[in-house]
Amino acid sequence: MTGKYQELVVHLQEITNLNRAGALLGWDQRTQMPPGGAAARGRQLATLARLSHEMFTDEKTLHLLDDAAKEIEGLSYDSDQASLLRVVRQDYEDLFKLPAAFVAEMAEVTTLAHPVWAQARAENNFAVFQPTLERIVELVKQSAEYLGYTDHPYDALLGQFERGMKAAEVKAIFDAHKPALVDLIARIRAVSSRVSDAVLHQPFDIDRQRQFAVEVVRGFGYDFNRGRLDETVHPFATGFSRDDVRITTRSLPEFLNPALFGTMHEAGHAMYEQGVAAELDGTPLGGGTSLAVHESQSRMWENIVGRSKPFWAWALPQLKAIFPQLGGVDLDTFYKAINIVKPSYIRVEADEATYNLHIMLRFELEMELAAGKVKVADLPQEWNDRFEASFGIRPPTDAVGVLQDIHWSGGMIGYFPTYALGNLLSAQYYNQAIREVPSIPDDIASGRFVTLLGWLNDRIHRHGRKFTADELTRRITGEGIQSRDYIAYLETKFTEVYGL
Template identity: 45%
Template structure:
């Protein structure tokens, strides 16, 4: 074995040991957001912050730095997209960023996240923004310190965005979202002017939670989610958590009188879970076994939730069973049900928004969190600024903060820079779905027969298995021949909504 190979194996050992510690932290955070007793929050913050410090110390140790420096120009790094080359390239990049962060800041931030999330749950439940306000102030202070420690050329936001969408720049993302908004606005206007409306009361009948859980788990399993390597639980805000190479936790929340809430959040998180379960377990903790970006991750969840789960052929397969499970549907025609789950109408809640207006919710958050981070928007003024933007972009405003600026968990968890990846994921999803259709044939007809494995196997080969061996733009170019483009998403939406609303393709 060459000296370089020995050094590479020593590097992988250090990083995979840190990944084990990180998996323990992930498990604690999953427990916190699902079944942990409310009074345990303070000690959980101590546990998580201790682990965060140990993980940071291990990943930024002098030993890791020396190994990376020695390997950076070695033959193992010659091909930047090989397992070894990608491992060295990505870890060196992360090391240079993370080693700039003081240990004390990492520990303080991880502790503050747990405490802030607990406060957010109480504030949202009680519609009490003042209760959450000091925690958000503190979180923003810590995120500014993080961005300043890392450094940036143009915008503080760049330093934080990079954690979720590596190498992306705020200005580029803003341009992509603006172009998307400019083309979405006429579509939403056409739909509003069509005068057509589905019968939404179809979805607001009695849907017993036990039956919802049974149906959601069955569909998640049939699209490929492995429940022997994962589970479904209840939470305040649905999420997916990869605890280990064969341990993926997905969550949902139930509303007995609104069917889409739990079903589509289950399908959405199962889409994330399919990505996690499709990554290479032999490379867990290393770049070839890690997802490339949150935009790509979101493309998987949005594809399964919307392009599969809201399609007419999908419901042709599942609607007969749904009517048996839920007698409240009575003799409701499938076409009426399908129209209802594809209703386009401005709404307050992002996670329940339709596909056409969803990105407007993201743009609002993207703009607000930049203003919060820069200090241009004081936290005390957030509720009013939130409602102003909702009124401007969607023509509605919330009567309370629980359905307004308190509806998302992200800011309490310090996830500044995360939101734009949702819209990037929508664009990526449409591009990938188009390419899969070219490669595989009529996917809609497959869904109508309950055949989901061809799409999943294609995604496993093209998206999941490469891990982080390529950047997100390079991965998209490899698969689709181009990087991010909102054109396929607009085409998909118009094609879907044209027959429902009588608008032009």
């Protein structure tokens, strides 16, 4: 490319290098770092973040964006160059919306909030957290004003995590499938005794769990030459280039699911990052485009593939070879066990049928908090009432109710919907994939995952951040995000599993 555009790319690559170095420091912190290293690590991360912020918000960035725009005038919307300028200009503008003093105040308040929330949860005492959460909600409402919106303050909050998405769209999508979920769960509850997951709860050697999980995700196409697997407390995936994307897992000695499905989940995230086009790597476009699209990839491999019957037709004999204690378990029993539906108070333990209901509850409360329609003081009561209405059970404590998740203590209001949108997109994309490549389910049943991964690479991964979630979804499926495919998927699966 020409002079100024190239200069812009070099400038942005330097910033990306700093951000990726910071990501490595973060990975190390969560997987390798000895306890003593924490304080210095915090200072090192702060320096990297400060320099990256300084370099990006420097006037030089704006001038290069302006000059480069003139140079590449006439290139198509889809071109790498036009996409880079479009996305980076938005990044740049977003960064200036929040005043530095406000960002600093938010950082201070949320840093102090974390131990307060942890204490409140440990002591099951919402009152401990209430004043802090009130302050956070005030700041979050303030941030919505800074960020700007036309319809609802929640648009501004959501937009931080899912660019271009509006609260009204999310609400319409959620409203469209909430009754179906509530109904499905009620029907399942009536026949809950038909499925047991006892077979998954027994001693499983940790090293062998890991060995099997590695075989599975290597089979999926996660490239260990460009990644690795480590143990951690709260698993995550992170990358430092498309050629070094790492996953983490947590293994329990007497429960198969966390290491097995958790590793599939993180590998789904990681294969997205490994699949970004080499030309975009090291630039601001080199990475997944949004949290919802990212979650669609992790959930597709974890659930649509990893909890499917075709997959286990292929995988169960291998699992039995590693764990002979499962020798007598037939495919049907195993398939039902891994798809058991057990309404839980805890979101992170939720099955596929109930997961989105957890998110809807939180989304509704967040909308009303942002609009000032519900008070922080009323959250425990509101939480429990609404939870009971959706799930048919009432949380016995706030610790497993409104206090369960860390996000609000970090000021992350607007984040949760992306989890549910990811579930919806996973089914929507997968259905499109099998429409275009009908052999995919049979391929999965014979351990050939390359047809699905190849399709995802081509339609989603390689584009990096070039397109928003909405743009990408319309390009791929011809329509925006919808819940139809997901509900149909759940109906089919649970009709089979529970004989509804």
